[in-house]
Amino acid sequence: MTTGSIFGIGLSGLNAAQAGLVTTGHNIANADTPGFHRQSTIQGTQNPQLTGAGFFGKGVTVDTVLRAYSRFLDNAVLQAQTQQSYLSAYNDQISQIDNLLADSTSGLSPSLQSFFSAVQDVATDPASVPARQALLSQGQSLVSRFQTLNAQLIQSRTGMNQQISDTVTQINSAAQEIANLNQQILQAQQDPSQPPNDLLDKRDKLVADLNQLVRVTTITQSDGSLSVFIGNGQTLVIGKQAFALSAGPSAANPNDYSISYTANGATVPLNPSSLQGGSLGGLLDYRSQTLDQVQNNLGRIAIVLAQTFNDQHHLGMDLNGALGQDFFKVPMPQVISNGNNTGSAVISATNSNVSALTGSDYRLSFSGGNWTLTRLSDNTQTAISGFPQTVDGVTINLASGTANNGDSFLIQPTVNGARDLGIAITDPAKVAAASPIRTAAAATNAGSATISAGVVTDTTNAAFTTTAGALTPPILIQFTGPTTYSVYDNTNPASPALLEAGIPYNPSATNDVFPTPGALDFGYRVQLSGQASAGDSFTVGYNTNGVADNRNALLLAALQTANTVGNGTTSYQGAYSQIVSSVGDQANEIQVQNDAQDALVQQTTNAQQSFSGVNLDEEAANLIRYQQAYQASGKVLAVASQLFDTVLGIFS
Numbered sequence: 001m002t003t004g005s006i007f008g009i010g011l012s013g014l015n016a017a018q019a020g021l022v023t024t025g026h027n028i029a030n031a032d033t034p035g036f037h038r039q040s041t042i043q044g045t046q047n048p049q050l051t052g053a054g055f056f057g058k059g060v061t062v063d064t065v066l067r068a069y070s071r072f073l074d075n076a077v078l079q080a081q082t083q084q085s086y087l088s089a090y091n092d093q094i095s096q097i098d099n100l101l102a103d104s105t106s107g108l109s110p111s112l113q114s115f116f117s118a119v120q121d122v123a124t125d126p127a128s129v130p131a132r133q134a135l136l137s138q139g140q141s142l143v144s145r146f147q148t149l150n151a152q153l154i155q156s157r158t159g160m161n162q163q164i165s166d167t168v169t170q171i172n173s174a175a176q177e178i179a180n181l182n183q184q185i186l187q188a189q190q191d192p193s194q195p196p197n198d199l200l201d202k203r204d205k206l207v208a209d210l211n212q213l214v215r216v217t218t219i220t221q222s223d224g225s226l227s228v229f230i231g232n233g234q235t236l237v238i239g240k241q242a243f244a245l246s247a248g249p250s251a252a253n254p255n256d257y258s259i260s261y262t263a264n265g266a267t268v269p270l271n272p273s274s275l276q277g278g279s280l281g282g283l284l285d286y287r288s289q290t291l292d293q294v295q296n297n298l299g300r301i302a303i304v305l306a307q308t309f310n311d312q313h314h315l316g317m318d319l320n321g322a323l324g325q326d327f328f329k330v331p332m333p334q335v336i337s338n339g340n341n342t343g344s345a346v347i348s349a350t351n352s353n354v355s356a357l358t359g360s361d362y363r364l365s366f367s368g369g370n371w372t373l374t375r376l377s378d379n380t381q382t383a384i385s386g387f388p389q390t391v392d393g394v395t396i397n398l399a400s401g402t403a404n405n406g407d408s409f410l411i412q413p414t415v416n417g418a419r420d421l422g423i424a425i426t427d428p429a430k431v432a433a434a435s436p437i438r439t440a441a442a443a444t445n446a447g448s449a450t451i452s453a454g455v456v457t458d459t460t461n462a463a464f465t466t467t468a469g470a471l472t473p474p475i476l477i478q479f480t481g482p483t484t485y486s487v488y489d490n491t492n493p494a495s496p497a498l499l500e501a502g503i504p505y506n507p508s509a510t511n512d513v514f515p516t517p518g519a520l521d522f523g524y525r526v527q528l529s530g531q532a533s534a535g536d537s538f539t540v541g542y543n544t545n546g547v548a549d550n551r552n553a554l555l556l557a558a559l560q561t562a563n564t565v566g567n568g569t570t571s572y573q574g575a576y577s578q579i580v581s582s583v584g585d586q587a588n589e590i591q592v593q594n595d596a597q598d599a600l601v602q603q604t605t606n607a608q609q610s611f612s613g614v615n616l617d618e619e620a621a622n623l624i625r626y627q628q629a630y631q632a633s634g635k636v637l638a639v640a641s642q643l644f645d646t647v648l649g650i651f652s
Helices: 003-029 071-102 109-124 129-188 197-213 278-314 551-558 572-612 616-650
Strands: 039-045 049-051 054-056 060-067 216-220 226-230 234-238 244-249 257-263 266-269 334-337 346-351 362-367 370-375 380-384 389-391 394-400 408-412 437-441 475-481 484-489 497-504 527-529 537-542
Touching (some): 003 039, 003 060, 060 197, 071 197, 109 129, 129 226, 129 234, 129 278, 197 216, 197 226, 278 551, 278 572, 370 389
Antiparallel strands (some): 039 060, 244 257, 437 537, 475 537, 484 497
């Protein structure tokens, strides 16, 4: 062996130790850099030299610098983080709605209670104008509360649309940066065995950031580039090319932003259900699973309250002796024609049975010459054979025009219920607290039979005229014996006209007079009971000057606890409590999942960092080790130098 061989060995040791020091210093400098993976030098022996005495080593070589990367651990972190971002975005939104609805002062419950307390005050003193004015004031307060709640829901929707737009902008930016890094990596990685570690870390960090915006899948290509996919396999990045997403008002519903995918000059809307995970998925799911339902169900309560209160108000009589009119302005359904429709069809919708309203939206679509109605809450489909068609209390009609294949319409029966609710009367005298009919027994009756005060069922019946103080005809009920009676038109009491005779009467039961087993139906019902004698008579007439009558006010007050919502399954307050309970349960579940996911992210991150992260204590030890190796290699060079000097001395 020559001194040159020893010198080469020492020099290789110096280079290897220096590479170790550089790599260790790089690790220390990037200990707090997000996405950085610890790097280490991989050393190998140089090819030995064959001599007659055997193989002698020629020193060390640095083969490559590797980063401590585990696809399994990094993917585990990605999966945990995308779900954490999803839950965090969902939790931020739903917590605001939960606080809004459940607030004991700003929620709907206090206003409902105050309104019906005012109705009860009118029932207590029906002739009191101040009590009637207070009822109108409380009605307006109730309307304002509905509108305020709805306005905050709309504000939440508007803010969410902006967040969706901002998130899409961030996705596009991250996708473009990944594409740029793909190109840099391809240029830098001339030798596949020498990976550009820092560029790979930057790309992985961008993928992690993108994955927190929306769940992505990735495939590493043979050339080292990374392809990124979202949704149902839409390519976001391939090689050095990035494809763009866009956000804007949906063609199906301009109030909501939709996400579209642009490729090869074509823009295709993406199904929101395919964009899972990340903050974008959380926003979209919050909108469809919480916000839409809350706004629709709040509107449903407003519509049912307005219609049922109006229906009962119509059956009463006001201070002027006129029949009751609308108390509330009843909101109407909203029909939105898809912006991509090519036909001329115009669809209209009315709420024909408010008790049957579900709080769902519907999509009416035309394909292959057939109409199909889809209830969006559960995707139940109904084939529409002709118009008009009533489903779930909503009557749908083709108002005009014709549809082309692919045309669709969004029908929202209740979405604007809280927004469009209003008070229809301003004059307190028009509050219909009294009943428009009055019954009386003749003073000469010998039997113990009695007649009820009567219940009005339909003031559109011909018996009720538009002239205040009239009932056509006024009725005389005359008993012909203990078990039969006749009904007369009592317009002329001196000579009543027979309407129906020989009607059976059961003294031991309650007998409904109108409608009778015969043809009589005057839009009200009275009942007879007790033992009657021949010649006993009763009259039914208009409740003229009945200003102190509170019968209709009592029926209006009873609506507070009546089961009028959801096909007669719950009351106004019960329906609102269901909204509050549902949102509260969802918010609590999301919060629990979010807390658990935070812990999972921490666990997976710790596991990943224990493998890939920089341990400063370990790096400090490496510094000492490589320093000593450098010094030792320097000593080898010093010995080689002395040997070389000795050789030179031989020839001097």
